Amino acid sequence: MEDKAQIQEAIKVQGEVVRKLKSEKASKEQIDEEVAKLLELKARLGGGDDGKHQFVLKTPKETLTGKYGEDSKLIYDLKDQGGELLSLRYDLTVPFARYLAMNKITNIKRYHIAKVYRRDNPAMTRGRYREFYQCDFDIAGQYDAMIPDAECLKIVHEILSELELGDFRIKVNDRRILDGMFAVCGVPDDKFRTICSTVDKLDKLPWQEVRKEMVDEKGLSEEAADQIGEYVSLHGGMDLAERLLQDPRMSQSKQACAGLSDIKLLFSYLQLFQVTDKVVFDLSLARGLDYYTGVIYEAVLTQAGVAPASNDAQNGSEESVSVGSVAGGGRYDGLVGMFDPKNRKVPCVGVSIGIERIFSIMEQRAEAAAEKVRTTEVQVLVASAQKNLLEERLRLVTELWNAGIKAEVMYKKNPKLLSQLQLCEETGIPLVAILGEQELKDGVVKLRVVASREEVDVSRSDLITEIKRRTSEA
Amino acid sequence: MEDKAQIQEAIKVQGEVVRKLKSEKASKEQIDEEVAKLLELKARLGGGDDGKHQFVLKTPKETLTGKYGEDSKLIYDLKDQGGELLSLRYDLTVPFARYLAMNKITNIKRYHIAKVYRRDNPAMTRGRYREFYQCDFDIAGQYDAMIPDAECLKIVHEILSELELGDFRIKVNDRRILDGMFAVCGVPDDKFRTICSTVDKLDKLPWQEVRKEMVDEKGLSEEAADQIGEYVSLHGGMDLAERLLQDPRMSQSKQACAGLSDIKLLFSYLQLFQVTDKVVFDLSLARGLDYYTGVIYEAVLTQAGVAPASNDAQNGSEESVSVGSVAGGGRYDGLVGMFDPKNRKVPCVGVSIGIERIFSIMEQRAEAAAEKVRTTEVQVLVASAQKNLLEERLRLVTELWNAGIKAEVMYKKNPKLLSQLQLCEETGIPLVAILGEQELKDGVVKLRVVASREEVDVSRSDLITEIKRRTSEA
The missing domain is CATH 1.20.58 (Methane Monooxygenase Hydroxylase; Chain G, domain 1)
Known part of the structure; x- marks a missing residue:
């Protein structure tokens, strides 16, 4: 040794x-x-x-x-007391890839909700934090082209539809199309990644500013920038992929053609999944992260349906008012191999859902609609009508708990009946099981429906069945 | 400014x-x-x-x-790139208290599952990690004595019973009884905390070693140590609390008496909650954390029911073979006030469940029993009997997804029927919806029950109802 x-x-x-x-x-x-x-x-x-x-x-x-x-600058590097260098996880994708490699897992489909950390300037009002939750869904394994990729998009479509967040678009592109486009536009090989990062800013900046950064800061020729500018204004559906396969410049790139063929295949599956109404093939979508190797996508909420979908006119991007990205992802076939000592690859495709942003939008909507949100799952409050009945309340709540009923008592020796009823009104507990001296004598419990104020005496032996019947109805 | x-x-x-x-x-x-x-x-x-x-x-x-x-040494202190000093959270209790103070919340009951960090020597085999999950349940608010405390113990009892982890004991003590005991045994005031930390080691070390640490390392007199030794060997139930209230020395301490009266009250509620079979009042239980102010408790799993409960003999502690603490907690009435600028107090009581330790025990049990664990929630695999039916499979799985059925297809263009059936056997998918040319012609789907291999043709229009009927039965 x-x-x-x-x-x-x-x-x-x-x-x-x-x-x-x-x-x-x-x-x-x-x-x-x-x-x-x-x-x-x-x-x-x-x-x-x-x-x-x-x-x-x-x-x-x-x-x-x-x-x-270029996003690496946002990684939280940390040194502990022993001087060991650590980092907080930046996303869930890289840890997932490492997990697959370390455990030699070659196929898996899973979701994961956990916190990630970015050393960015926090902006609470825009829902941007240094510590926040992400929700990732990934499919790992060697499969036939674009089938799992299409399922990821179906899932994003389903989530955003079910949550009723308003209209949305899912932009789709392919890293190979971007690289092919850069090549045929004359971007030098070693500038691909940095130019890609600049293209990625098109969702926040107008083309003129993006062009300026390419030319002035990154030293790209004006001709190359203008050629890129033409391509990144394009968006459409399967038809656009077909048209670009015939494009005299683009068709020169083998990489671009592979990407375009896959986009065609993807859209054919998306049609079967009934989601093409919201998916746009958009050449301006870049996504800066280094690990993507194939299809990439990003979902944005749009205001009042003004964003053009793939079926609409292809030059309508100015109309689209994005209120921010809520999901994004893509294919990363090389990442697992980077963690494997023998570089064994496991192809992966996945999506991150921005659950905190989505949650804050849902919260705003609930507030705007003045919806009353029920803050408890409790089904019954065990209450007393007179003093000195704490022991009886505890006995009854034990019976209900042991029967699997979600029940509660107020943690007071002698709470007023009124304050017990108020608690139910405030928190949305639907039933009250009221004990009084008379009820105890008669072997019954007074069951009160909070919403209707209806009260009925139920024999102690029937109480559990009665509560279960009433709560399963609701 | x-x-x-x-x-x-x-x-x-x-x-x-x-x-x-x-x-x-x-x-x-x-x-x-x-x-x-x-x-x-x-x-x-x-x-x-x-x-x-x-x-x-x-x-x-x-x-x-x-x-x-003294546990503070295990906190993960970190310095980021900007030299800012940070720490990773050590538990969920302190962040919870800070949250209450910052948001001026005066009563709440909630659970929380999240990661915590300890800069300890990891020991995988004993389930001790530097990063691990905790699950906390806490009740905050100004309530009548011992009612929420008893509910916390009821919850621990319920969790450990439902999970069928084998026999267990919940040890209970009170910080005030410990402090009172230290006072009447002649421990100097400024040594209370450090002697308390030493008592806390009694679950791992024999009394003689603990005594040695008190006398040799912490400078306690031999008389004081021996008096402590007598008390910490005691355990029982409500009767022990009553006996100690009459104890000539212990009854000298106001604090100890307050704690002992509350232990009596606690046991009266625990009787109503039907959990006294597993709860022991144990004077050796210390728990080192500074923030506890009243009742403290700890649940340990015991082997094959050899540990004495409160009803058993009171000197049987040697028989009890603890296989480790799986839950612990107590009352911390001062912690929220420490985060409030005006020191407004919110009394709290709570418990941490060691879910990773529990999970690893459950895993070992499942392995030992060679139980087959179902690794998927998928109800139906949409399969094909011949080639070139990928599109038909995707169409059908979309129908099922849209109806809220958990369904899957293999991500292959032309998978063999056998490999599709094998996938179901391996992962525990109970139903297969098989499409073939004949089925498509007849407008039916062959529904196969994986367990019985029974197959039945179901008309396409009845399929969703039929699947829902069969899966709700299971």
Whole structure:
């Protein structure tokens, strides 16, 4: 066995090398190379008894390196008391990919709701936080083209329809079409990613500003920028994919053609899934993250149905008033392989639902509609009409609990009947089981329906059945 | 308005003061005082437009200071890229208390499942991780004594009974009884907390080692230690509380008497809740956390019913083979006030369920019993008997999805019927809706029951009703 202390020292030094390169904004390739060395050292350290676990626990920072492109600056890097470098997870996709690789899972379909962290300027009013929930759905496995991809879009369509958030559009594009487009427009290879990040801003900035950034900041030629400008104004459906396959420039790119053929296939499945009313093939959709390899998509809520769908005119993008992206995702076939020592690939496609943004929209709607939201699942309050009946209330609530009924008592020795009834009105508890001295003598309980104020005496032995009958009706 | 830059500078300096005191292990009071100054400075900075949010966002480290006693060393302190000091949450109780104070909530009952972090040595085999889930249930509000406390114990009893984890005991004690006991045994005031932490080790160490730590490490007199030793060997039920109220030494302490009276009251409610079979009043239960003010409890699983309950002999603690604590909690009436600028108190009682430990026990049991766990909720697989029926499968699965049925197709153009049936067997999908050329011609679907292999032709128009009928039966 190697000398652990020696390796640990080497890991420390190598860690510094990686940090230095990153602070100097070295190239991704260079950083990746040094990170690989670091991982190799850690794996060697892991030769001991508890090695595998150590390895898994100590890589949160390295795990996230080189996956997010220009968004990497928003990763929360942290140093703990021992000087160990950590990061908080930026999204659920990279941890999912790592999980598949570590557990050698080659196919799975699952959803996951959990928190992610971005070191961004928080803006509460716009629902942008440093810590927030995401909900991800992913399908991993080697399958026939575009079938799981279409299911992801069906799911987004179903969620946004069921939640009644108003009209929406799902924009679809393909990383290969973007790359092919950049190639035929004359963007140098090493500028693909950075130009892609700029295109990604088209949902917030007008074309003129995006063009300016491409030319002035990123040094792209004016001709290339203008050619890109023509393409990214296009949107439509399967017909647009067909037209672009015939486009003299675009058809020069093998990559673009592969992407366009898949978009055609995707739309044929989307037709069967009955969701083409909301899906648009939109060449301006870029999504900045490095890990996408194929189809990409993003769902936006639109105001009062003014956004053009794939069936509408193809130059109507100015009419579309986006109120923000609420879901996005795509295909990432290379990510799992990056975590596998033998680079075994597991193709994946998935979607992140912006549940906090959706929740805040639903909250606003409920407020605007002045809807009364029921704040409890409790079905019955066990109440008393006179003093000194706490023990009787506790006895009865125990009976109800043991029968699986959601019941509650007020935590007071001698609460007033009125305040017990008020509690039900306020929180929406539908039934009250009232005990009084007379009821106890007669072996009954007075069952009161809060909404109608109707009261009926129910014999103690029938109470559970009666409550179950009444609550299952509701 | 004050000069922001100036205040920010003062905050930096004050932050350093706090960090220095902590690194020097200064007294809790001294640290609290300096933290208060820091908070005050931050509040002043918060005079601006976005101030309140800044305040809330930047206090995660200060929030946790001085709440956990000797366990504080396990808090994950972190510094981000900007040098800001953060901490990961150690439990769900302190964040809950802060939430109540910040939102001025004076009564609430809720549960919460989320991750917490401990900078401890991980031990996978014993289910001890640095990041793990907790599930907390808490009742906050000014109520009559011991009613919500008893409900918390009822809930722990219900959870552990329903999950069928084997026999268990819930140990109960009261912080006031412990403090009173320390006082009458001659423990100096300033040693209460540290001696309490040592008593807390009695579930892992024999009395002799605990005594040694008290005397040799913590400088307690041998007489005091021996007197404590007598008390902490006691356990029983309401009768023990009554006996101790008559105890010549214990009855000297007002605090102890208040605690003992409440234990009596608690047991009277627990009798009504029908849970005294599993609850033991145990004077050795300490729980190290600083924030408890009244009743405390801890649930442990025991092997094959060898642990003594309150009704059994009171000196049988050696027989009890604990397989680890799975839930714990207590009353913390002062914690919310610590986060309120005006120190307004909200009494709280709650319990943390160790869901990861429980889950790993359930997993082991399922493995031992070789139970087949159904890994999917899917009710129907839409399958095809011949080639070239992908479109028909997608059409049918869309119909089923739109009707709210949990359905799936294999993501293959031309899967073999056998592999589709195997998928159902493996994952536990109970029904298969099979399409073939003949079925399409006849307007039917062949519905196959996986378990019995029974097959029946169902007309397309009746299919949804038929599937719903069959799946609601199951």
